[in-house]
Amino acid sequence: MTETASGADPLSWVREFSPILSTLAAQYRETTPLSDQYVAVSAPMTPHTGLFVETLAAAGATVGVSGEPGSTHRDVVAHLESLPSVTTFSTAGMDGAELKEAQRELLGERPDLIADDGSFLLSLVHDEFPALAESVVGGCEQTTGGITRLSAMDDQDVLSFPVYGVNETPMKDTFDNVHGTAESSISNLVSITNTMIGGKTAVVVGYGRCGRGIATKLRDLGADTVVTEVDPRRALAAIADGHRVTELADAVGDADYVITATGRYDVVRREHLEAMADDAILTSIGSFIEIDVDALATLATGVSSPTPGIDRYTLPDGRTINLVTEGKVVNLSGPASAGNPSEVMDTTFAMMSAALVDLVADGRTLEAGLHQVPDRLDRRIAEMKLDSLEVTIDEVTESQRSYHREWAGHEGVDSAEE
Structure with a gap:
């Protein structure tokens, strides 16, 4: 349960760092593209989600x-609740x-659209409300774990309506997952535990975009980083990036931190807990x-409970394991956690909108x-983000476009000359 400071507008701080959602809300008030639509939202009820909901309401x-x-x-x-x-x-x-x-x-309430975080509503509507699922217009999902569930449903031809996998877009994948998740996870972990990363051994379980960002930033802070994986290609990527790679059962014996970043079920199991180093800090993102x-x-x-957010489990041989935020995602479930940085959630919720x-x-x-x-939507959000940063980039020249369109007859670079 998360408490926040009281005030007239609990979203005021994140508004200052969310120019894209503010711009979209202003545009949507003029066009009301979601008028007559009921949108069901399932997401951590943080100020970022509150701003997303306001944007949907502005759209009608x-x-x-x-x-x-x-x-x-x-x-x-x-x-x-104060919004009509x-x-x-x-x-x-x-x-x-x-x-x-x-x-x-x-x-x-029979929603027309579903915006999800973890596919909790999307799976529930298909499991328990199949008739309703037939009438839903569409949905979107923003997390890795949610996409894993949706991919299984899609493979089994279960989905009754179209769902956009927002987590798979280049903006979400390379910006939010790599940088936003890493920064918020590590900052909340350090805040809750009041421990130092430098000089410690940190095991990162999973080397997808989130795991890669976490492992990279942990190493930048001075940690000895170890990665565990089930995908040989991601394991090779971790090696090439400079991390040690081994099996989880072997890695946990020397770990000061064990951080899971997979979105999959029972990644850290009994055999890993039995082998875990004394006083290890165990957390999930x-x-x-x-x-x-x-x-x-x-x-x-x-x-x-030696400190808020930590449950210390004592094992029969005297070893202890420190579980952070009951195993719930650390950047959202700590005593003062608020999720990913506002600048990141601005782009992700803009994409969802x-x-x-x-x-x-x-x-x-x-x-x-x-x-x-x-791709047109992903590029639009990226362009809006650059505009908010007052950053300009180069444009593709017509001769470059011509070179790529005319796939035959190119010998050397003649046709690419301006």
Whole structure:
């Protein structure tokens, strides 16, 4: 459960660092592209999500919002409840079962569009509300773990409507996942534990975009970085980037930190916990499902809380393992966690907003299934971001375009000369 400072506008600080959402909201007020649409949103109820919901409301949508356990800000909920076109379906302190019931209640409003974080609503609507799923116009998903679930649903031909995989866009993949997740994860980990990264051994489980960013920034801070992987190509990439690579069971014995970044189920299991170094700090950035907390509780002879956000499990041989934020994602579930930096969430939620608008655009017809966000949308958000930074870039010349269009007859560089 996350507390935040009270005030008239709990979104005021993030507004200052969210020029893209502010620009889109101003544009949407003029055109109301989501009028007559009910949008169901499932995401950590932080100020960033609050600003996203405001943007959807500015676009003319009626919005229902459910949060996630451990990351709901009370003042954000109160602010959203004050908006005439927004209804909140979860409160701070809800456990998993209560939140699932709140999500069911939200789906009972029969949304036209779904914006998800972890595919909780998207999977629930197909599992328990198949008739409703047939009437949903479309959805979008912004996380790696959510895309993993959606890919499985797509492979099994389960999806009843089109879903944009926002997490797979170049902007989200290379900007948010690599830099935003790494900075927020490490800063929250250090804040909660009050420990120093430099000189420590840090094991990063998973070398996707998030894991790569985390491992890189940990090494920049002076850590000895070890990467574990199940994909041989990502393992090779980690080696080429200068990290040691080994199996998790071998890595944890010397680890000061073990950070999971996979979005997959039971990555850290009993056998890893049994081999873990004394006083290791264990945390997740991918999902609460990554660490087998039940196995840790079964192994332990006692549990204490030496500081807020840390549960210390004592094992029969006297070793201790320090679990951060109950195994929930560390950048959202700590005592003062607020998620990724505002500048990053500005681009990601702008992409989510643009994707939802695109799904209901005139003449838009997409088959049911998982789809890439159109390149035109990704480029538009990138251009808006550069504009906000007052950065200009070069343009492709006509001769360069001609060279790539005319694929035959090029000998040397004659046709590329201006």
